[in-house]
Each structure stands twice: as C-alpha cells, then as structure tokens.
Amino acid sequence: MSSTSGASADPLVALGTLPGVPDSVAAVRKAVDRVYGHRVMRRRSNEVTSEAALRGARGSAALSGADWALEEVRRRSDFGADDEALTVGAALRLTAEAGQLLSVWRQSPLRVLARLHLVAAADRGERVGRPRQQGEPVDEPLIELPLPGADEVAARLEGLSALVVAGGSAPALVTAAVVHGELLALRPFGSYNGIVARAAERIVLIGSGLDPKSVCPAEVGHAEQGRAAYAAALAGYATGTPDGVARWIAHCGRSVELGARESTAVCEAMQRGAA
Numbered sequence: 001m002s003s004t005s006g007a008s009a010d011p012l013v014a015l016g017t018l019p020g021v022p023d024s025v026a027a028v029r030k031a032v033d034r035v036y037g038h039r040v041m042r043r044r045s046n047e048v049t050s051e052a053a054l055r056g057a058r059g060s061a062a063l064s065g066a067d068w069a070l071e072e073v074r075r076r077s078d079f080g081a082d083d084e085a086l087t088v089g090a091a092l093r094l095t096a097e098a099g100q101l102l103s104v105w106r107q108s109p110l111r112v113l114a115r116l117h118l119v120a121a122a123d124r125g126e127r128v129g130r131p132r133q134q135g136e137p138v139d140e141p142l143i144e145l146p147l148p149g150a151d152e153v154a155a156r157l158e159g160l161s162a163l164v165v166a167g168g169s170a171p172a173l174v175t176a177a178v179v180h181g182e183l184l185a186l187r188p189f190g191s192y193n194g195i196v197a198r199a200a201e202r203i204v205l206i207g208s209g210l211d212p213k214s215v216c217p218a219e220v221g222h223a224e225q226g227r228a229a230y231a232a233a234l235a236g237y238a239t240g241t242p243d244g245v246a247r248w249i250a251h252c253g254r255s256v257e258l259g260a261r262e263s264t265a266v267c268e269a270m271q272r273g274a275a
Helices: 011-015 021-036 040-063 070-075 083-098 109-120 150-166 172-186 193-207 218-225 227-239 242-272
Strands: none
Touching: 011 172, 011 242, 021 040, 021 172, 021 242, 040 070, 040 083, 040 193, 040 218, 040 242, 083 109, 083 193, 109 150, 109 193, 150 172, 172 193, 172 227, 172 242, 193 218, 218 227, 218 242, 227 242
C-alpha cells in the first residue's frame, strides 16, 4: 500500500473483502482452533507457548539470514560472536519482549516499535529505537525493494499507528499482515526491520485474541515457505494493487496456518511422551 492514511472509512475492512482473503481468514481460524482444542493445551499450554516462541524466533532469524537448526538455537547461550549469532539473539529477545508490550500497542504502536528495535539492536552499538533520518543507511540485505525516504516513512508510520489506535472490525490476519508488510516496505530502522516487523505481526495476532497464548508462530510458516516466496509476496504488497495486497495477506495467512500445524505437532509429541 502506498499509504495507510487519508481514507474516510477503515481501509483494513475493505482489504478483508479482497478476493481470496475471506478464505484465508477462515482457514487461519480453523487451524488456530485445532491447536487450542488439543487436549495437551488444557494442561501444558505454557510449555507449548515456550516451544512456539523458540521455533518462531528461529524462523524469524532464518528469514534475516541466520538459518540455524532448532537444536542449535536451543543449545546456545552466547549470541554475540558474529552477525548470525547477533541476529538469532535479537530474534529470541524480541519473541520474549512481544508479550510484554500488548497493553502499550493499542495506545502507542510507535512506542512499541521503538522499544522492539531498541531490544533487537542493543548489541550492535548503533543508533537504536528511532526511525532513520534522511541519508542514514539501512542494513536489510534480503529485502531489495526501493527504500522510501525518511519523510515518507514518518508519514506512513503515523498513518499505520492511527489505524491501530482506531481499532476497527477488520480480521486480525488482515491487520497483522498490513502491519508486517508496511514495516518491511518502509524499513524505518537502520537494522533488524524484518525481525521487528515479524514481532509486530505476532503482537497483533496475540492482542487481537486470535492467538492469545501465542502458540501459532507465523514466523515458522514464513520461514517454511522460504525467503524467495516471502520476498515475492512482499513485492506484491508493495505495489499497492488489490491483487498484490491480497496475495501478501494470503501468504501471511498460510504462514499462521503452518505455525499452527507446527504447534499441533508439538502437542502430539507431548501427548506421546516424546517431548
């Protein structure tokens, strides 16, 4: 979308009616309900949430170029050795931080985004926690879209914030996909925009009530579909066309479905005593 401001009606509701989007919303709801209906969730939901957080962080880091095996992420305690380790550490910190920011998100999304970047980039010794200014570089090598100028970034962040604060009746998937897509298209920070964007998507999915226990990590699904598909779907979103935006929302929906499938498998393993 070229801008999220200036519409007389809630534009997110309109996006929810685009071709294929209602089907994606319904499929996500079915996948989420399957996880929450699993008998393991009645007694061990905290364990499922913890495992989903770990797998989500691994997936988010993989999309930012640090594609570590899950057991390596689980085993490691030092995340300061090199760029990949820094990226994995940032993803783990943001996954933990996201759940602490739900109450602030609906009042001040921009404060939350600043906090997420501060937490992600704390080890890099760079400007953190504020949108980039004109001429400042962006380190986001896997996203090759044209980089908007600082003034456009500021205006579109304000528009996005206004939509979140206003609330509305759009499906959670639509809101989460737009938040994710705008942040990646804008890349408002000097680094870690992808990890921040995916953490913000997680916050929307949790805070909306769609996935209140955070057991359906979309980051797992984004990683499973692969970087090429992720970049292609994002490029469609960045065109602002109805078809491009609808394909991005469907891609995000499929990612939530795959995250839900992953946690369903975790529940099955726990039930068998294998986890």
